[in-house]
Amino acid sequence: MTYMPSLRSREIKIAPQTPISKISPFWEGLKEGKVLATKCRKCGKLYFPPTPDCPECLSSEMEWVQLSCEAEIETFTHVVVRPASFQHHKPYTVAIGKLKEGVKVLAWLTGFKLSEIKVGMKVKLAAKTTPEGELTYEFVPP
Amino acid sequence: MTYMPSLRSREIKIAPQTPISKISPFWEGLKEGKVLATKCRKCGKLYFPPTPDCPECLSSEMEWVQLSCEAEIETFTHVVVRPASFQHHKPYTVAIGKLKEGVKVLAWLTGFKLSEIKVGMKVKLAAKTTPEGELTYEFVPP
Amino acid sequence: MRKVAIIGAGNSKFGNRSDVNIMELAFEAVKPALEDAEATAKDVEFMALGSTGAGAWYAELLPAIVTAEHCGLTGAGLVRCEAACASGSAAFFTAYSAIATGQADIAMALGVEKMREIDTPTTMEWIGRAGSYLWEFHNFGLTFPAYYALYATAHMARFGTTEEDLALVAVKNHKYGSMNPLAHLQNRITVEDVLSSMVIAYPLKLFDCCPITDGAAALVLASEEKVKELKVDTPVWVAGIGYASGTANLSRRQHYVGLEASVLASKRAFKSSKIKPDDVDVAEVHDCFTIAEIMAYEDVGFCKKGEGAKLIREGQTEIGGKIPINLDGGLKAKGHPIGATGCSMIYELTKQLREEVERNRQAPMKNYVALAHNVGGTGHYCYVTVLKR
Amino acid sequence: MRKVAIIGAGNSKFGNRSDVNIMELAFEAVKPALEDAEATAKDVEFMALGSTGAGAWYAELLPAIVTAEHCGLTGAGLVRCEAACASGSAAFFTAYSAIATGQADIAMALGVEKMREIDTPTTMEWIGRAGSYLWEFHNFGLTFPAYYALYATAHMARFGTTEEDLALVAVKNHKYGSMNPLAHLQNRITVEDVLSSMVIAYPLKLFDCCPITDGAAALVLASEEKVKELKVDTPVWVAGIGYASGTANLSRRQHYVGLEASVLASKRAFKSSKIKPDDVDVAEVHDCFTIAEIMAYEDVGFCKKGEGAKLIREGQTEIGGKIPINLDGGLKAKGHPIGATGCSMIYELTKQLREEVERNRQAPMKNYVALAHNVGGTGHYCYVTVLKR
Ligand SMILES: [Zn+2]
Ligand SMILES: [Zn+2]
DSSP states (O other), X not given: OOOOOEEEOOOXXXXXXXXXXXXXXXXXXXXXXXXXXXXXXXXXXXXXXXXXXOTTTOOOOEEEEEOOOEEEEEEEEEEOSOOGGGTTSOOEEEEEEEETTSOEEXXXXXXXXXXXXXXXXXXXXXXXXXXXXXEEEEEEOO | OOOOOEEEOOOEXXXXXXXXXXXXXXXXXXXXXXXXXXXXXXXXXXXXXXXXXXXXXXXXXXXXXXXXXXXXXXXXXXXXXXXXXXXXXXXXXXXXXXXXXXXXXXXXXXXXXGGGOOTTOEEEEEEEEOTTSOEEEEEEOX | OOOEEEEEEEEOOOBOOTTSOXXXXXXXXXXXXXXXXXXXXXXXXXXXXXXXXXXXXXXXXXXXXXXXXXXXXXXXXXXXXXXXXTHHHHHHHHHHHHHHTTSOSEEEEEEEEOOSSSOHHHHHHHHHTSSOIIIIITTTOOOHHHHHHHHHHHHHHHHOOOHHHHHHHHHHHHHHHTTOTTOSOOOOOOHHHHHTSOEEEETEEXXXXXXXXXXXXXXXXXEHHHHHHTTOSSOEEEEEEEEEEOOSSGGGSSOSSSOHHHHHHHHHHHHHHXXXXXXXXXXEOOOSBHHHHHHHHHHHTSSOTTOHHHHHHTTTTSTTSSSOBOTTOHHHHTOOOGGGHHHHHHHHHHHHHTTOSOGGGOOOOXXXXXXXXXXXXXXXXXXXXXXXX | OOOEEEEEEEXXXXXXXXXXXXXXXXXXXXXXXXXXXXXXXXXXXXEEEXXXXXXXXXXXXXXXXXXXXXXXXXXXXXXXXXXXXXXXXHHHHHHHHHHXXXXXXXXXXXXXXXXOSSOHHHHHHHHHTSSXXXXXXXXXXXXXXXXXXXXXXXXXHHHOOOHHHHHHHHHHHHHHHTTOTTOSOOOOOOHHHHHTSOEEEEXXXXXGBOOOOBEEEEEEEEEHHHHHHTTOSSOEEEEEEEEEEOOSSXXXXXXXXXXXXXXXXXXXXXXXXXXXXXXXXXXXXXXXXXXXXXXXXXXXXXXXXXXXXHHHHTTTTSTTXXXXXXXXXXXXXXXXXXXXXXXXXXXXXXXXXXXXXXXXXXXXXXXXXXXXXXXXXXXXXXXXXXXXX
């Protein structure tokens, strides 16, 4: 390819601080090893990801409930080519699991060889603190 | 103010490389101390900033012409609160000057005290290489 | 073309909203708008969202999608409209069109912006790039106040407009902001406060500038048939919308004493609505900086070019004057969450036309006609919306 | 609602266009579109631009403004429309509406994207954030191929769709891409090439994915009155547009074997155009990944759910088959400059309906009806546009 002259733009660094006041119990829950969802006190609908406002009835009267953690894999992928901020990770497997309460969760799936993973497989959803101290959750063998 | 919990997003750094192939003579000109504009061979209109395509008649037959550099200040400002990538600069004055050829140029205005600058004042447009080696142009005392 | 009315309006508290994310902030406008319209989220067939900071000022890259999910609007047709600081008006225009063409019976325009999740120099950097990055930012570091300051200098040189005249705009808008519980800045200020505030970009000082604000506003629009079917008490009709644009490079503009896009968009709005400037009972004009309000008086046609300062000096743009302007505090005091502003202007005018605002800032109504003038960038975009009860 | 026709179409060369900036690239579509319409830039009263990378993938923050200045469109009403990968279709819808309502007689939809001014991991980062940043990207680093890979895994598990079936889509689209001088990838490939290419996100491999492409496409639209006045030879009429959205979080979706937004938008498009899937002579469907094309066959209604693989296996989506699809090479081979794609699909269909494409990739016309299916994000947005000559 021939060289094409270009002008390098001034660099911008961005890392917005997303407020989590209204869903802070979720992160508190992770610290205690729990994965929490919200449930609308008005219409009874359960939400994961948790939300402080009910999309169904627009009520903001929600309660926090702990999920059972028993899940069944609905689908999965194994991410080989990774985005810039995940370059330092090894390839990772992401799955969507349906919990017995009916809500679904998208998270990393660890503890399996890729060839062992099947749609319909039972797994466990677990809260986790990464070695870097970040709070997250993942699917693991039951 | 009370502390509000937040989640810091993953940082992205951006600095796109803008192609300048079609207007590279402009930067070549700056290196030689010239400020160049483009003129449409079809409709005769003169453009600054230079453009390879004529917005008036949509012809892409343009020629490069050197500007006279004699300018009159149409307006100006003095930028005290500066954007992130200009934090290391001292406050700077920006002016729009009209050249005798009729086109206008927006650039820094140096060599004057702020109180000396008046709309209507005559200045000179000059090509410049910054101490960091970047090519630019500015208005200076005539 | 079908007639279209605003049947519901909602506006979040404006300010430093570090208590909510973009979805939660949008909800604070969407819910009251739907309640006001006595409609549900599922009634909304199309939603146009105005926002400019996606992925940069806040992390979510698809604000129309995440706010729709949060507010129960998923399923509706969605689009995000960007017209810089006029994004909210562009979203309103798009939602309006979806109904006017008969493609939807109920649609929503939602404006939402988070501007305070990043630091101020980075915000200044982003907004400074809104124009011509290559020719006016890269080498010269123009900021948003600086672009308008170029207009202020020229207007002062040409018409004798003074820094005191500019300050009067801020004083007026803070006065009304202090009466508006939704406003970001609710303190009253004096001319002296403005003149003695720090210079941001000469001749503009801190109090000549709007604050950096988070906020959201939403409007529910409906067709004439739907208005009848729902037996809406006080529909506010869209009488006409005008739009125009200006060059990216300020150096390509003809002059610096007014915004050509404002002039053109206003003419188009008056033409399509068959309304004259004199018919307007109350207006919102784009006062991101004090000079912007003075130029708007002239460009929209509330006075002749060069007489804007006279209008503010005489108090003609306050309640009791010829044409009360920015009775919600304007961008200057209510705040200017970029993508939300257009919708918030129309929210305010809807409430004014329905005579539902706080009593001390209610404009007297003669013709029940209102006008919103919303500029994007430094006259890069302009949308003018005329409403009639 | 007034009838609206496409009277001019232009499309730049797609590919790695490091020779041009965003304005110059737009010009390569705008100029031929205006020439095709025998119109001038000044005739355009409103222009809607589709682009998603402003300020991030390329430095200019207001692409509608800078491209308008570059192409002589300044003065027109402008808006940038974002519907992720369906931004071009959203811009088309907006320009269409401006005419259908009677607010403009001539309008333009322009799609333009520069994607190669930044490095690939950063591009992957940006696009991966398009969904729910907070819940699906921040902790889990989903990429765009990965989102679609989740659908591929589920579709394969449910319907027995195989990696070979997916590969057939790539083979077909490269075949037609090789006949399209505007296409980014013009090499023919085999099933074996696809299967042996590196895994990007299991089960999707490199050749299951569209390339990272720069490109622009523009359409000039006009009212029926204007079409008559200008004596346009071959107007292509907009028969109907359908739109819909899906949840931000994939975890909130009902299933992973199709896109609900595609189903809903298609139904709405067929309803408003009074056209059935069987009437369509040629279609463009959103094949950012091979699985996306298979799901689109089913979701739009060219076959039943689960039978998409059968359609490609039987060659029914090639010329001579039941419904020829993506004869320009599709996103897969022509390339997918995000904000330009919707306009480029409509460019291709306009040329197909006018029977002006290269002979070996011209679809036979029976009803002169064409359909463009354009998905934004992973079924976050969908726009379906039906055209009729
Ligand atoms: Zn509820
Ligand atoms: Zn020319």
